[in-house]
Amino acid sequence: MIEHAVERPADALEWPLTGREEVTREVLAAMARHSGSGVLVTGEPGVGKTRLIDHVLGECAGADTLIVRGAATEATRNIPGVGIAGLHIVGQPAAGAFSGLSGLSAAVAEACRGARGVAAPARRVVLGIDDADQLDASSAAVVGDLVRTAGVTLLLTARSGARLDGSLAHLCGRGPLRVLRLANLPRTEVLDLLIRALDGPVDGLTTDMLWRITRGNPLLLRRVVGIGLDTEDLASVREVWSWRGSPGRHPRLHELVAADLATLSAPESEALEYVALTGSLPRATFEHLAGSPTVGRLADRGVVAFTSSGKADAVTMSHALHRQALLAGIGLLRRRQRYRELIVAAAETGVPDDGDPATVLWRLEAGLDVPLAQAVAAAGLALASGDPVLAEDLAQHVHGAPGAVLRGQALIAQGRAADGERLLADHGGDSAETVALRSLNLFWGLNRPAEAQAEMARRPRDAASSADLRVAELGLALFTGTVSITNPAPPPAAEVGGPRSPLVADAAMVLRAYRLTFRGRPARAAEDFDRGTLEPPSRWPAMRGSAAACHINALVLAGRLREALPLTEAYYSESVGRAEPSEVAITAHMRGHCAMWEGRPGRALAPLREARALADEHTPFPLRVFIGCEYAVCLAALGRPQEATRELDQLRALIPDGLSLQERLEFSRIRLLAYSGSLAHAADLANRLADRYLRESRLTTGVECAYYHVRLRPSPRAAARLREAAAACDSPLFELFAEHGEALSTGDGPALRGLAERFAELGYTGLALEAAGAVPGGGRTKRDRLDDLAGRCDGLRPPWLPPVSPPSSSSSANLSSLTSREREMCELAAAGLSNSAIAVNLGVSVRTVTNLLARAYHKLGVRSRRQLAAALPLSHAGQAHAPGHPVSSLFPGTRPVP
Numbered sequence: 001m002i003e004h005a006v007e008r009p010a011d012a013l014e015w016p017l018t019g020r021e022e023v024t025r026e027v028l029a030a031m032a033r034h035s036g037s038g039v040l041v042t043g044e045p046g047v048g049k050t051r052l053i054d055h056v057l058g059e060c061a062g063a064d065t066l067i068v069r070g071a072a073t074e075a076t077r078n079i080p081g082v083g084i085a086g087l088h089i090v091g092q093p094a095a096g097a098f099s100g101l102s103g104l105s106a107a108v109a110e111a112c113r114g115a116r117g118v119a120a121p122a123r124r125v126v127l128g129i130d131d132a133d134q135l136d137a138s139s140a141a142v143v144g145d146l147v148r149t150a151g152v153t154l155l156l157t158a159r160s161g162a163r164l165d166g167s168l169a170h171l172c173g174r175g176p177l178r179v180l181r182l183a184n185l186p187r188t189e190v191l192d193l194l195i196r197a198l199d200g201p202v203d204g205l206t207t208d209m210l211w212r213i214t215r216g217n218p219l220l221l222r223r224v225v226g227i228g229l230d231t232e233d234l235a236s237v238r239e240v241w242s243w244r245g246s247p248g249r250h251p252r253l254h255e256l257v258a259a260d261l262a263t264l265s266a267p268e269s270e271a272l273e274y275v276a277l278t279g280s281l282p283r284a285t286f287e288h289l290a291g292s293p294t295v296g297r298l299a300d301r302g303v304v305a306f307t308s309s310g311k312a313d314a315v316t317m318s319h320a321l322h323r324q325a326l327l328a329g330i331g332l333l334r335r336r337q338r339y340r341e342l343i344v345a346a347a348e349t350g351v352p353d354d355g356d357p358a359t360v361l362w363r364l365e366a367g368l369d370v371p372l373a374q375a376v377a378a379a380g381l382a383l384a385s386g387d388p389v390l391a392e393d394l395a396q397h398v399h400g401a402p403g404a405v406l407r408g409q410a411l412i413a414q415g416r417a418a419d420g421e422r423l424l425a426d427h428g429g430d431s432a433e434t435v436a437l438r439s440l441n442l443f444w445g446l447n448r449p450a451e452a453q454a455e456m457a458r459r460p461r462d463a464a465s466s467a468d469l470r471v472a473e474l475g476l477a478l479f480t481g482t483v484s485i486t487n488p489a490p491p492p493a494a495e496v497g498g499p500r501s502p503l504v505a506d507a508a509m510v511l512r513a514y515r516l517t518f519r520g521r522p523a524r525a526a527e528d529f530d531r532g533t534l535e536p537p538s539r540w541p542a543m544r545g546s547a548a549a550c551h552i553n554a555l556v557l558a559g560r561l562r563e564a565l566p567l568t569e570a571y572y573s574e575s576v577g578r579a580e581p582s583e584v585a586i587t588a589h590m591r592g593h594c595a596m597w598e599g600r601p602g603r604a605l606a607p608l609r610e611a612r613a614l615a616d617e618h619t620p621f622p623l624r625v626f627i628g629c630e631y632a633v634c635l636a637a638l639g640r641p642q643e644a645t646r647e648l649d650q651l652r653a654l655i656p657d658g659l660s661l662q663e664r665l666e667f668s669r670i671r672l673l674a675y676s677g678s679l680a681h682a683a684d685l686a687n688r689l690a691d692r693y694l695r696e697s698r699l700t701t702g703v704e705c706a707y708y709h710v711r712l713r714p715s716p717r718a719a720a721r722l723r724e725a726a727a728a729c730d731s732p733l734f735e736l737f738a739e740h741g742e743a744l745s746t747g748d749g750p751a752l753r754g755l756a757e758r759f760a761e762l763g764y765t766g767l768a769l770e771a772a773g774a775v776p777g778g779g780r781t782k783r784d785r786l787d788d789l790a791g792r793c794d795g796l797r798p799p800w801l802p803p804v805s806p807p808s809s810s811s812s813a814n815l816s817s818l819t820s821r822e823r824e825m826c827e828l829a830a831a832g833l834s835n836s837a838i839a840v841n842l843g844v845s846v847r848t849v850t851n852l853l854a855r856a857y858h859k860l861g862v863r864s865r866r867q868l869a870a871a872l873p874l875s876h877a878g879q880a881h882a883p884g885h886p887v888s889s890l891f892p893g894t895r896p897v898p
Helices: 021-033 049-060 101-113 137-150 166-171 187-198 204-214 218-231 251-261 266-278 283-290 292-300 320-328 332-349 357-365 372-384 388-395 400-413 417-427 432-445 449-457 467-480 502-518 522-531 541-557 561-578 581-598 601-614 621-637 641-654 661-675 679-695 699-712 716-727 732-746 749-762 765-773 780-792 810-815 820-830 835-842 846-860 865-870
Strands: 038-043 065-071 085-089 124-130 153-159 178-181 234-237 240-243 280-282 304-307 314-317
Touching: 021 038, 021 049, 021 153, 021 178, 038 049, 049 065, 049 124, 049 153, 065 101, 101 137, 124 137, 137 153, 137 166, 187 204, 187 218, 204 218, 204 240, 204 320, 204 561, 204 581, 218 234, 218 251, 240 601, 251 320, 266 280, 266 283, 266 292, 266 314, 266 320, 266 332, 266 357, 280 283, 280 332, 283 292, 283 314, 283 332, 292 304, 314 320, 332 357, 357 372, 357 388, 372 388, 372 400, 372 502, 388 400, 400 417, 400 432, 400 502, 417 432, 432 449, 432 467, 432 502, 432 621, 449 467, 467 502, 502 522, 502 541, 502 699, 522 541, 541 561, 541 581, 541 621, 561 581, 581 601, 581 621, 581 765, 601 621, 621 641, 621 661, 641 661, 661 679, 661 699, 679 699, 679 716, 679 820, 699 716, 699 732, 716 732, 732 749, 732 765, 749 765, 749 780, 765 780, 820 835, 820 846, 820 865, 835 846, 846 865
Parallel strands: 038 153, 038 178, 065 124, 124 153
Antiparallel strands: 065 085, 234 240, 280 314, 304 314
């Protein structure tokens, strides 16, 4: 699934000025008012002060303005007649350089008199000076005289905290300087800058990581990106720029961080060691150790951040690299001493309490005696409370099988499925909880269904009533078809007798949501999420992401798309903040999923591409399939059927035989065919797959397939089947599907117009466009309505949408004379399939295919497959599967015919 990474040299990047539009307007407005001496831009090193004033000076350039540029430095301080280095006239640096301030004064005097002494309007003079706080008093006095006597306007930069006293006070000739502080870039602007510099999309997790590391400082961002490109950790994989691995392992990054940390005072550095060691420290304990003033200074500098939890406010490191750099410098003896100080502070403040898992870990790290049972209990409590990293740290101190089992569970909770499985396989034994967790992990995490089933087969005989095993059984049943999906759902974890393993309890909630949605109860699932009966688990990130996906999908299928859209953004932001790649991949997929239901594949492409780039072995296996399928359909909808076909090829190789996920692939193939214009063949496959799903009581996807079938090939029979299936479900949206199918089959114009309005009100604009497009007749009103809806769908008009006006060409008229079966044969033949391959795909004899194609050729007036492809204007099959392109992806077991 992973394609070759695209490399780009760091020195080839162009870094545009971005996110500075508002401050640019402020500077220009302040300079235009002439109410003071000019503008002073302050900010921390690397924030882009010089870049900003160069941009502003460029905006001021003109025939009536003389722009002079220079910089004050420590080297030029107190040098008589110099004061400012590199003074020159902007636009002519070679001829316009000055030897010193005297030359500047002469040039300003000449500009004020008029060019070359000729009577002319005086030119405006703007003087730009970097690091103005480095000016000595005599040089500042000369510049101040120019402001007072010649009306020079100043545009200056200075470090943060520079005060308008001393040398700077001499610059205020006509009035005070307007001081503007230039802040670091917010996350949204960092994303925009990265996209423009790297010339491609960047996944949200990478953006957030780079933003946190650099705090939005443009210079630091450039340096970190350059390091990532040089080391190839930052690379374009699957068309999305992603940073793979931890950035903290690079010495060059540590050098950048060390320079930043070196500016801290000794008390501040010592205080940070407590936070670095613990990862998260109660605020009360931290202030007790470091003192409120020190804590306040660290917060003001953005080195630490405050978070709130159910217990109390906590302090964390703002930047992971700071923590890694600090930890690398703490030796064993100082480490133990710091932990002992933490224990004393916790005892004096009462937080955390003596039985808290964090306190137990501090005692262990300090080298104090801790009973084995207490360490085991603390690790279990940390895992149950949603802190698998703390659980793993505690388990490291527990020897033997108990520690290995705890570590295995903690690793699985962190998305490290393979590492966790190895530990559980070697040390987990055959308890019901271990068997259930291993089975779920083998299938959901590692895509090893045969081993998952074998693990279930060796479960203890006396564990038949185990709630953990019932959860694992359902987990396999949903996607393997080995157990009926109508079996009772596992009990929620909160119920007496629920799963004993906290991770299996997380899976139980997710599987219950899946089961409700799959069997035609999406409205019930959405309501259970609303009431809190179902809620995203807190312990297993992959399952938490899966639960979020269930919630969003239930809302979408229940007709509540407008509610799903903001919730999806919230889920995505939360997952990015937690820095969990698998969770970000799932929530990004749901952003694209919602956009597809809106009828906007153009908007869906970016989040689906991000999801596809982030999905890896840590993403639950079924979700990897869903992500790839939705991405392929999106590509097909955007007119890229060859890429979509390759995507489904890769997915087919990923899915083992015998899994019901193969049918999800088949449903995606139907949608791909439909968007590619192979309408008759897509309709035939949708008809067969709908029968299979509905026969097996998988009602939700059965309704979706039946709905596709009736949209592609309307008929009373198809509409009746859809109505019956929708009635067995609880979704108001499915009721609209049934009404749509009935209106299509009867050509009921008023009903279709009403459905278009209702779909649009609910946010399903693509379906509104289809309903409006199927209204019989034409006219300007219909065209205007369709143009409006198509515009809201970003211009998408699906191939099965009837034309607004009747076709005028003779070939189009001939197309209408084809029966649906003849049209289907023509589409497959135009795709390059032989008569025998078409017969295999459609389950008919070769003679039937030959006869139907002969009749179709006669009606269309063609004699070859090449002419046939040209005569099917709505079919892209001939383009998507031209000779030389493998058609086996869409039509297994076939070969193209020229």
